[in-house]
Amino acid sequence: MATNLHIDEKLLAEALKAGGHKTKRDTVNEALREYVRHRDQMRVVELFGTVDYRDDYDYKTQRNRDSGQQRQRGRK
16 A cells, blocks of 8 residues: 655654665564554553562462373373
8 A cells, every 4th residue: 555654854753774784665564563563562562560460379280280281182
């Protein structure tokens, strides 16, 4: 999809150099991917401290129990 954007040329040149991309298009696409990834990470960070967990939960016991069931079913 073709889109016309007014982009700060100095910033774009800096991003081209920093990212090592050969084209403006590749630079902008990578910048957009990084922006989306960063926003997704920030949503996860906002969840810190909001999830309740049990101090006495032993994940190793649960993992061993789950892998034993998989072996019995012939998965491992």
